[in-house]
Amino acid sequence: MAPKVLVSDKLSETAVQIFRDRGIDVTFDPSIGKDKEKLAQIIGDYDGLAIRSATKVTAKLLDNAPRLKVVGRAGIGVDNVDIPAASKKGVIVMNTPFGNSVTTAEHAIALMMAVARQIPEANASTHAGKWEKSRFMGSEVTAKTLGVIGAGNIGAIVCDRALGLRMKVIAYDPFLSEERATKLGVTKVELDELLARADFITLHVPLTDKTRNILSAEAIAKTRPGVRIINCARGGLVDETALAAALKSGHVAGAGFDVFEVEPATDSPLFGLPNVVVTPHLGASTTEAQENVALQVAEQMSDYLLTGAVQNALNMPSVTAEEAAVMAPWVKLAAHLGSFAGQLTEDPIRAVNILYDGAVAEMNLDALNCAVIAGIMKASNPDVNMVSAPVVARERGVKISTTTQGKSGVFDAYIKLTVVTEDRERSIAGTVFSDGKPRFIQIKGITIDAEVGQHMLYTTNEDVPGIIGTLGQTMGENGVNIANFTLGRSSRGAEAIALLYLDAQPPADVLAKLKATGLFRQVRPLEFDMA
The missing domain is CATH 3.40.50.720 (NAD(P)-binding Rossmann-like Domain)
Known part of the structure; x- marks a missing residue:
């Protein structure tokens, strides 16, 4: 379904046509920006809102806009947009700082x-x-x-x-x-x-x-x-x-x-x-400037809604269309790493340390950081996204640090995430293979090679015989198909882990049966967003 954009202030017809030409379903109603009640009634149907200065994007309006992803201001000033409220809602706010x-x-x-x-x-x-x-x-x-x-x-x-x-x-x-x-x-x-x-x-x-x-x-x-x-x-x-x-x-x-x-x-x-x-605030009032900012905001909003490119955002790192294409699998990996850590961490998180190794260290790290933090925060707040996650993290007092280094191992690039709580540190690393698919390559210092799937099961145990058989037999007896099975251990007879990629998440009673065997220290179902 094509994204829907509402233009609620006066914008040139050429700018409106840009939305249409890009395949976006656009509603051009330049009078509605001044009608707060009517705007609040219809804003819930739209993914984007293009404005000038007449429309007031308040916290109350945003409460009525569950679909809204981006607000584009044709011009520099965004005094009429509640940016903190938009950030909390995960809505990107863009302006056009160079058009006028x-x-x-x-x-x-x-x-x-x-x-x-x-x-x-x-x-x-x-x-x-x-x-x-x-x-x-x-x-x-x-x-x-x-x-x-x-x-x-x-x-x-x-x-x-x-x-x-x-x-x-x-x-x-x-x-x-x-x-x-x-x-x-x-x-x-x-x-x-x-x-x-x-x-x-x-x-x-x-x-x-x-x-x-x-x-x-x-x-x-x-x-x-x-x-x-x-x-x-x-x-x-x-x-x-x-x-x-x-x-x-x-x-x-x-x-x-x-x-x-x-x-x-x-x-x-x-x-x-x-x-x-x-003069009555005429700084941007020339035919050329008004046309320029209108065209720019239409292009920027279209790029974001169609390709994920972020330009001139006030609450989100900028990502060009070229970067978005190259970084897409790495952004997905970053989100998966954060999701893994977030789902396994129950205590309050004090710090998040992110290491970028090799080629990925040369990418847009601000955007990757946002993806990691969003993955972590989604475990406790499903509505969080890359825009709102850093705000949520700051509110919770989470310290975020980033380190980069040149290629140091067998992989051309990888990301390692370490989450710190009061009592422990939990780390996981991953990379992107040539097929563009993210892989987990290390958990708690234990080397693995695990494909990421929507439904996964993570277990930890002492390295003893019978673990594979117990997992396989229990899943089989209960009709849960295993798509991929990965094992790893720190050393012979020491701690071992298993990561299963499943066709469906096992019911609670199946998990209870695994725990009842006494073989496992942890049995944790995991869910990953594969969209």
Whole structure:
């Protein structure tokens, strides 16, 4: 059955057609995003939800969406999506961070020029029939210092455009390396230095607890007199009341704002000030940008629903379509290893250690880690998936560590999982054979070669004669067919294990008969998801 996607906000017809062309059953209803009740009534029928900013994806809405796998936001901001709630539900949240980057950067430059030359005020005056040439004395940007707060994707484009205007550019960004700064042609500085040196300041960072009011009253007081401040990023980065006071006092010469702490902004301390240029969140509002982000989100959602490729997800490691194809058997193996450990571990898990050996160590380990953790957590919570499992693990205080190493044994690659509880460690290793099928190759340090099946039986015992016969006879007498039988032991007369691949899981009374023989320390039925 084809995946079903609901487009609940305005998206271009070309983007909607992408879903259709890819074989996805798409419903285009751009008005429903504003109708919370109706959206909640129908969302349960869909695997994907494509939105802009009107649709609010809340925890309550997600409770009504048992089938939902992915939410795609055409644009950068995801303030209208409850990402923690989506993660707990196992729903991937994607955005399109690059589709409107140029447009937003250009708007920042446009606001800077408009503020520097007082264009809106001069325009209004001239339309009014006045000719106030001497009133609107502007300021050149050439040779001035632009301070860029946040040199990520959009900030980097602003830096490039400013350098083209022959400005001196300094940047504050904790994640900006000296090498990257050199490549951009900017000087990396600390925030206080930027405030003290910049003639113009432009912000290009997300709104987080660390960046909220990054330009506070205290920070604004540190700026050089006559500075001009531009914000096309997020409302809340600048203390609007403090900025208004600084504009009125003349310490700040002008400001250009496209975003506000409360939107839609019908009132702000900045409104009505003659040295302020304001626009209604137009950073991404160009025909090209709107088309780009719509096309991107349609392609991304289609790729995920059809091939498992993950791009620009905010709560899941990205996996390209090429990676997804190559990694598919390894992801399945990782899930099986986690499932084995999870089904056998009854005590609270304190730590999970994952070793990647050989070729698999070069793959997307974040995605493989998610598969391992999901396998473990499914034993106690069947609704967990690769998105929600890391959240569940963190909530339970499970420490996850990853180690990689070059090829060290007879296999070109393998994964070894060790689960640590208060009293013990349990380990299992596996590989993928040339036929693409996962195999268990080691349990508790005992070498084996076991094909993975949906129904399996795991036993441990002392290495004594009669184990094979007892298992075979008991299964046979009760009509349980053995598809594959694997044995292993640590040494002669020491601990031994058996792993049986069965056509059906034996009933409880059959397991009881095995335990009653006194030959087995453990008799554990196991189930694996082979889908």
